[in-house]
Amino acid sequence: MRIGQLARRSGVSVRALRYYEEQRLLESARTPGGQRDYPDEALERVQLIQDLFAAGLSSRTVVELLPCVSTGVATPAMLDQLITERDRIAARIRDLNRARTKLGRVIENVTAASVVQD
């Protein structure tokens, strides 16, 4: 599978895929002509990377954690980092819930005011 097709299937840009390779997040075989050739599993890999990015992990963190995420084997240090990241995400979720609640109240306020105006 070539890079354009992987890009379309995964929904990320060609540039992003090359960036992932540069960051050692994703490998590729090469055709004799030098073009990237991905196996089918690359699709899952890319989706996993996207999930971790979406969770706010940096590429440095992802490259450190990807091995144990895909193999299930981790050193104590990696386990620590996994837990740290999970807790960071949980904290972020709490922040977002606070903000959402706050915005929700503002919306109620505003809506109520406009109802009064009707």
Add this chain to the structure above:
Amino acid sequence: MRIGQLARRSGVSVRALRYYEEQRLLESARTPGGQRDYPDEALERVQLIQDLFAAGLSSRTVVELLPCVSTGVATPAMLDQLITERDRIAARIRDLNRARTKLGRVIENVTAASVVQD
């Protein structure tokens, strides 16, 4: 209240406070000598700004929404934007929950594997 004290009380940097002013998120009176002088309400304001930033809103969005957040009065367009942002936050929370669950499973996996090794 001067900028250093506001910074310490709110937990944001002096630079950030000046940046907020530059972005029209925060006003300040000036002493005859040209130094910023904040009223006590500035503290809540800064915390509100931080909450909205933490929720992933840009300073442009915040500057558009701050008036109705503090006054409770909004145009229909502002209400739309409020709802859009709230929904965006909700979607982000769903993403984060997915990622957290995923990491949680990885942690379980890894932990189980090490238990087996014991």
Add this chain to the structure above:
DNA sequence: CTTGCACCTCACGTCAACGTCAGGTCGTAC
């Protein structure tokens, strides 16, 4: 009056995850 910390205004630097452009190559269909 001078020490010295807090404050001021530019204005360039940073960092991550790509976007974008230049200039050249691959591969396959005609």
Add this chain to the structure above:
DNA sequence: GTACGACCTGACGTTGACGTGAGGTGCAAG
């Protein structure tokens, strides 16, 4: 053999929320 889209490698540009000096001023204390 040529047309042409997909691909290649640099390498510079972008964006947001500040960080970080440089060089100068405000102000309360001794």
